[in-house]
Amino acid sequence: MKNHRKIYQNIKASLIFGLLVNSFSCAVQEDLTKPILGLEGDTWEKTEIDHWLDENFLIPYNVEVKYRWDASELDIDRTLVPPHEERVIPIMEVVKEGWIDVYNKETQEEFIKRYAPKQYQLVGSPQYNSNGTITVGQAEAGRKVVLFRVNQFERSNQTMVKRTLKTIHHEFAHILHQNIMYAPEYKEITPGAYTASWNTLSDTQAREMGFITPYSSSSPDEDFVEMIAIMLTEGKLGYESILAGINNPQAVQALRRKEEIVVTYFKQVWDIDFYHLQETTAQAIEEISPSPVTPLHTLLGVGQTYTKMGMDISAGEDQSAAFLSVFQAANEGLGTLGNAGRFIEALEISFIETGKSLVSVTYKNPSNLNSTFYADFGFDYTVTPEGLANFTYTGPPAESVSRNNNARVIETYVMALMDYLNDNNFQISWKNGRPDIGSSDQFGRFTVVDDSENFFFGILGN
């Protein structure tokens, strides 16, 4: 027994010894300075692209933009390719101008810094799905956004710019509602219509059901962010024209309800004026990739988009000096009528009949400021295909109504204005060369041919 006990002790001792040897030899082995491969991430010599991304995304917003292939970031079952290097900066410039800069104008810079996804992964090709669709953007838990189809990206192609920004705004809106949820009523606007087979719907079918896109019909969350993305990237005009094309009044009503909740959500939760954000986004897109300009003279005239142009003289300081002096002459002239100090309040040129136009003068008498008087003056009017307009004064229309009779009374006093129109040829254009994007107020300009300093402009209407 004694022997046995000793053996036991010896075994115990040897066990301890063995363990000691074990742990000792392992402890020596531990080399904490040894690099662990792959743990420090991939590194490479930085290129201009890398520096640009650092300066524009990483440093200011802590957003990492990965464009080099990293299979671990992507679905290994799909066939994808990395982007062309020369597409990286152009697409990320658009992301910056059409998303970050836009939000920065409407919020504190902290906003984007705080809520932006932490990583963008760029992929050259689209992601092809087994149901025949392609994926152009993907977000994971508000942390990472994958942008596909980068190799097809062209800044000058507005459709492509809008599609890309739509993805960005879509994914960002997900992050917003994942932080603070939108009103639950949203889900009750088109309940029961959400479907997993959204991809079988056409745009038109989806819209007639009260969804802004087919993908909207996949779930309330997607619906909510699609509404935001479409309203922002299509701008007010594009969005309104989508709604105008819907036949089903209930669908329009549903979309209006959704729009209202979106707008309220932005205001109440994030203190952002959504319509202003929409206008800013539309302007940014227009600056990135201007849409073709339709010349105003093809939109101005009898039966056209615009049939009249009005001048509010109180906002007259932008009018050209040459025109203002004419206006002043007419205004002062009118004041001498009976020395009553009548003054012109507004002018309007309207196109109500082919080959004719009417200049309406709105004026007041200081003796009774509550009364407004109108006087109409007739012109023969021609416009060339190039937009050159010619007015020939024909006097107040013959019909004996007060507007015409007033005109006959004040004609000689305001003749300077009629002469100005009669004696010059004008080039018609948009006031700022192109329509003001995102604005419901548009302005036209008549410039005296060969004298670019001599013009008048006004708000367009019908």
Add this chain to the structure above:
Amino acid sequence: MKTKLNYIYTLFIVMGLLGCSLEEDLVLENPDERLLASLEELQGKLQNAAHGWIGNIYPAGGKGFSFYFEFGANGRVNMLSDFNDATATDAYESSYRLKALQRPTIIFDTYGYIHLIADPDESISGGVRGSGLKSDFEFAAISISDDMLELEGIKNGSKLTLFAATQAQAEAWKGGEISEMFRITRSFLDEVGFPYIDFGDGIRQAVDISSSSKMFQLSYVDDNEQSISISSNFAFTLEGLSLGEEMTYNGKVIGNIYWDQEASNFYILYDGNPLYFSNSPTPIIPLRTLFGFGKQYNMLTYNPLVVSALPSKFLDVYEAGRAGLFGLSSRRLNRVEFTISGANEAILNFAYNNTAGSNFNARTTYRIRTDDEGNLTFEFIARDNNTNVVGSGLASIINYFESNKFRIDWVAGDGNLYGALVVVDDDESYFYGAF
């Protein structure tokens, strides 16, 4: 007992040492360090090859492509490829990086020419929508040596063996000579009639090179009228065409296809020996396999105003028939049509008009008799009324068909290809016509 105890002590000590010895192997180092070392080795080889690297990819989705790479130390790589004329002439720079995955891995991590064939956009890769040509741009290094790097695609398993280029090869690639090989191949195929290879076994193997599908094929029709073919995808190289799959014929390996500038001809290495392409003015595939009832062709038309005049004795026979018919009230013979009208039936038709200009046909129907060698004779079955009227004038032609034994073959002349019934034992006598 003491011995036993010593034994146990020793055992534990050994176990203790053994337990850690896997980590502490001073000879093998640790796996991470080995991987790191092989990464450095790979980087060194890539960038230190004085004249770049050349390699071919034969992706799982078909075709074959050659590439020229110049790797820089700064993660930049310049590529050329036989993908198309532009990629063969204009070098394109993109990035690459090495990464220690399970094996040292090279990743072409921004888009370069190597991505074209992997692109899931079928309009770019020429492959299948969604998967392209199933190629790779991430490769694991299988073996690394000074002048050869064996790489294997991680996603699709494409093999890419890179060979260090010589100065001459590098200059040729950069001088756009791959695109010159496209041109050579195109013009060879345009100018040559029907290329074939004679392996010396009595069989002529038709050569088919498709530049667009990058396929090289040899084919012949065996005694049982079965088309036998062997084929491989290929990539264009400076020397010619490099095959993606090993082809064997009669148990011997067919090597790559080489261009011989002096001979203006291609050759293959067969069992190590050069075997030049031969050129036939007529197709290698026998016409009998294409001509017959229910086959690609079943009618030959001889119209002297349409077909070229070939040196056949039939021309005299035709002239005699024309004159004979003209002797019958000045009827004019326009053409002779021979049609295989049934499994074993043929129709000989004469199209003619009378002086009033009306068109007529005169037909004779035959049973086709085929002998053991596949030669044909025509046995009279019936003639129509018009033949009753004008047959005597056309007797020379009718007799020609009824009294000779024929084989079906191609004839060519004036750059045109015709089908013919050649009189057995007299190659200079044949009825021929357009299909």
